[in-house]
Amino acid sequence: MRKLIFLAFFFIFFACNSDEKERVINENTPSTAVKVPIKYAKGFTIEQFENYKLVTLNNAWLGENKSYHYILYSNKKPDGYPTAIFIKTPIKSIACMSLTHVAFIEKLAQENSLVALSGCNYVSTTNVQQRIKNKQTTEIGQEQQINYERLVELNPDVIMGFGINASSTSSINKMKTLGLKVVLNAEYMENHPLGKAEWIKFIAAFYNEETKATAIFDAIENEYLELVKLTQQVKNKPTVFTGMPWNGYWHVPGAKSYQAQLFKDAGANYLWKDGNESEASVLKSKEIIIDEAFNTDFWINLNSYKSIAEVVAFDKKFATFKAVKDKNLFNNDKRLTPNLGNDYWESGVANPQVVLADLIKIFHPELIEHEFYYYQKLAE
Numbered sequence: 001m002r003k004l005i006f007l008a009f010f011f012i013f014f015a016c017n018s019d020e021k022e023r024v025i026n027e028n029t030p031s032t033a034v035k036v037p038i039k040y041a042k043g044f045t046i047e048q049f050e051n052y053k054l055v056t057l058n059n060a061w062l063g064e065n066k067s068y069h070y071i072l073y074s075n076k077k078p079d080g081y082p083t084a085i086f087i088k089t090p091i092k093s094i095a096c097m098s099l100t101h102v103a104f105i106e107k108l109a110q111e112n113s114l115v116a117l118s119g120c121n122y123v124s125t126t127n128v129q130q131r132i133k134n135k136q137t138t139e140i141g142q143e144q145q146i147n148y149e150r151l152v153e154l155n156p157d158v159i160m161g162f163g164i165n166a167s168s169t170s171s172i173n174k175m176k177t178l179g180l181k182v183v184l185n186a187e188y189m190e191n192h193p194l195g196k197a198e199w200i201k202f203i204a205a206f207y208n209e210e211t212k213a214t215a216i217f218d219a220i221e222n223e224y225l226e227l228v229k230l231t232q233q234v235k236n237k238p239t240v241f242t243g244m245p246w247n248g249y250w251h252v253p254g255a256k257s258y259q260a261q262l263f264k265d266a267g268a269n270y271l272w273k274d275g276n277e278s279e280a281s282v283l284k285s286k287e288i289i290i291d292e293a294f295n296t297d298f299w300i301n302l303n304s305y306k307s308i309a310e311v312v313a314f315d316k317k318f319a320t321f322k323a324v325k326d327k328n329l330f331n332n333d334k335r336l337t338p339n340l341g342n343d344y345w346e347s348g349v350a351n352p353q354v355v356l357a358d359l360i361k362i363f364h365p366e367l368i369e370h371e372f373y374y375y376q377k378l379a380e
Contacts, residue, residue: 032049032050033047033048033049033054034047034048035047035048036048036201036205036210037214038198038201039194039198039221040190040192040194040195040197040198041187041190041195041196041198041199041201041202042058042190042195043057043058043059043186043187043189043190043195043199044056044057044058044186044199044202045058046201046202046205046210049078051073051074051075051076051078052071052072052073052074052078053071053072053073053089053205054069054070054071054072054081054084055069055070055071055072055202055205056068056069056070057069057070057184057185057186058186059186059189060162060163060184060186061163061164061186061189062189062279062280064163068085068184069081069083069084069085070084070085070086070087070183071084071085071086071087072087072088072089072205072206073086073087073088073089074088074089074090074208085181085182085183087157087158087181087183087206088157089205089206089207089208090206090207090208090209091113091156091157091158091206091207092113092157093113093115093154093156093157093158094110094113094114094115094156094157094158094159094160094206095114095115095116095117095140095151095154095156095158095159095160096114096116096117096118096159096160097118097140097142097159097160097161097162098118098119098160098161098162098185099117099118099119099122099123099124099341099345099346100187100188100345100346100349100350101160101185101203102114102117102123102125102128102346103125103346103347103349103350103351104199104200104203104204104350105203106125106127106128106347107200107216107350108200108203108204108207108209108212108213108216110207110209111125111127111128111131112131112136113207114128114131114137115136115137115138115154115156116137116138116139116140116150116151116154116156117132117137117138117139117140118139118140118141118142118146119139119142119341120132120137120138120139121139121339121341122337122339122340122341122342122346123337123341123346124335124337124341124342124343124346124347125346125347138150138154143171144171146171146175148174148175148178151175151178151180152178152179152180155180156180157181157206158181158182158183158206159175159180159181159182159183160183160185160203161175161182161183161184161185162184162185162186162188163184163186172184183206185199185202185203187199187202187349188349189279190258191256191257191258191261191279192258192261193224193258193261193262193265193352193355193356194220194221194224194352195258196258196349196350196352197217197220197221197349197350197351197352198217200213200216200217200350201213201214201217220351220352220353223353224265224352224353224356227265227353227356227357227360227368228265228356230267230360230364230367230368231265231266231267231360231363231364231367232267234267234364234367237267237268237269237363238268238269238297238298238363239268239269239270239271239295239296239297239298240263240268240269240270240271240296240297240298240299240300240363241270241271241272241289241292241293241296241298241299242259242299242300242301242302243301243302243303244302244303244305244311244314245286245289245315248285248286249283249284249285249286250283250284250285250286250288250289251281251282251283252271252272252281252282252284252289253270253272253281253282254272254279254280254281254282255270255272255273255274256279257279257280257281258279259301260272260273262352262355262356262359263359265356265359266356266359266360266362266363266364267360267363267364267367268298268359268363271292271293271296286315290315290317290318293321293323294320294321294322295321295322296321296322296323297322297323297326297328298323298328298329298330298362298363299321299323299324299328299329299330300329300330300331300332300362300375301330301331301332302329302331302378304333304340305331305378306331306333306378306379307378307379307380308324308327308329308378308379308380309380311324311329311378312324327377327378327380329377329378330362330375330376330377330378331375331376331378332344332348332358332374332375333376334372334373334374334375334376335373335374343374344374348374354373354374355374357370357373358370358372358373358374358375359375361375362375
């Protein structure tokens, strides 16, 4: 009797814990695979079988509990995987719904594959700007204004998209209905700078450029970790807070967020590093911020504000802030395009070592010989 109860429990447990990956693999699918090493990123896995790759996206957006599977093959299409999307590689053409994907494509030297893009007016990458000028890369719109007709005409091998929440599924499903192959990318959900950068391996898999991607990432990782060593022994860690209010509220990075990790690695004491475990932003009232940030050493990432005078004009109480009195306000807007596209949001994700160097230069200028790349000090 005990044995029967144990077996019943075992099968119930196994059934409840089988994820989507197990359900899409047919029983004849080979079980031997080599996992591509992923050190920091949590959002995807890559498994190399003999004649194909299985790329799995764990969740497309915060709060979702669903896996997406992509079978990448160069010759014969494998059997099994009834719910996966099959893509022949290396891909020759791609459409991107986010500018952050462009930076990874540039690092892989695959700009010539970029046939369509959402946000052409704001792109910073020089080679892609030239392709847009030559009408080799076309605008396809965004969100509720996607040019589906143009996408069907182009019929790219892959559309690299992303989702913010369940409402994103309408456009994704429409693309699929039109016979287009949509691959979701969720690098924005990673809470470690190197985790975001490691998504170059995800994109590289579609070009069969895994070896190149690994070499690029390893170089980024080494440089990043060497910079972290500079700040590990500093005793004076200045305090910092970020942002500006919107409609009376302030969105501040959570204690487990990407931005909080950058501050920690740069040798700064983030004002809200304790007290919440959120990986996303946390909503605080302007009054609370004014009370808590009054004596903070540095104030950075102030949206589109260009001068201290503009900041104080927004709210005269800001003039009493220590960071304002000491003129320690910095913004990540040094590399703006004529149309106000910000390269920080395009290539910063792919270059965390450069972002970190900028931040160390802000908080501990004595530690590093470095010229600001993304950041600059606000004018008076």
